Amino acid sequence: MPIELRDLRAKFNINKCDKTKIIALAGNPNTGKSTVFNALTGLRQHTGNWPGKTVLQSTGQFSIRNKEYLLVDLPGIYSLSPHSLDELVARDFICFAKPDVTVIVMDASSLARNLKLALQIMEITSSVIICLNLIDEAKRKKIKIDVRRLSEELGVPVIPTIARTGKGIKELKNELYKIADEERVLKPYLVNYDADIEAQINSIIKKIDVNLVTSLINPRWLALKSLDNDLSIKEGIKYYLNIDSGVY
Template sequence: MINATYTIALMGNPNTGKSTLFNVLTGLRQHTGNWPGKTVTHAEGEFVYRGIAYRIVDLPGTYSLYSNSADEEVARDFLLFERPNITIVVVDATALERNLNLVLQVLEMTDRVIVAINLIDEAKKKGIRINTKKLATKLGVPVVPMSARNKEGIDELLKTVDAFVHGQLHPTPIAVPYSVEIEQSIAKLLPLVKEIVGDDYPARWVALRLLDGDTSLLSALNQQPPRLTKEEAPYACCGSVKSV
């Protein structure tokens, strides 16, 4: 096993080729098991690119992060508590509109995102053309077209990862607007949420989940260990969270 410097989370809807990409990147440097306390499979691997070691975690395939299932809770909690350096969201080029739902949810949690448009070869066969530059501008994060099974676009993806870790990319994710009523409710909740979680978690996203009545999120937050100081750990965790 290598001593990884950066952690990458791999996300996507089921059947987008996410695990194929995971296998291409890690080769034999991978292992599987179950997430603690879950029957959900845990797959983790390592790779080195341009002298930098990466740990990559293949999260369960999900359609959302709304904690309606064990898979969704695992994916949500990893982004929230493990705070990967980069999250690669793999989407199906032949079903882009449906897949972008998860992308937008991830962008509400973190700005360190790369959208990997997989199965671009299948899309071309169906006459589908995707303007990746325009999509990247709309989303505010890098977008890379690829075909994992044909190993096309892998180098471009890795170059984008490399640019991220060297601070050469400055993403500005799209802010998803909601109805006037929801935005007003978010505005009322935000000061209280920020008072409780500080800068440790995405306050707007937490407010949205509370408005959805996501009690599992409160439970997960309360189970986190006491917050560490910046000197003790680069990714400090949050202390107990009260219901709001």
């Protein structure tokens, strides 16, 4: 029996009807995620724990042009390798709950460090918007960012914001609408690894059970995790999708 998206999302305590789009908010710690979350959702918030975990889950609702959105604030993390509970929660949500859009909140004054996580997220999902926050801090540090070029290079929208004052939030909403509701398809930049690694990725992709896994998880990303020897993804596939991925 095919796995329904609503059943997958229910495993994360996300029980919204099909019409509500699910938006994840991801990013490094202290980049302004909660400030963006508050700016978007105002008072329509709910907090609890991630199912079975002692990690705080905040969700909030908002609407754009009469369309409903549920925003999920993910824990602040530096990478998606599951070394901590926070990283595991964020990775599993992006991978298995399949948010309609993932907004990556980045610190504009620390672009290089923040890009690491952004590139990892873009390997799992192509539905990404970058919220380039703390633009005022970057300016104070005399850092100039060519936003249009960054967006072209990454292949995803980049919206500069100062979440503390609400600057850019309207533009962020416009972009969310375009991607979630008009279903604009993006083609994010993917890291190209050394030739021998790329060859190994391709040979693993060939072994992945196409019918079972590839419609649910990006096969390239799965191959990368296999090369990383990341066994936690195997557990995730078994737990959330109830299938044996066969690659590991």
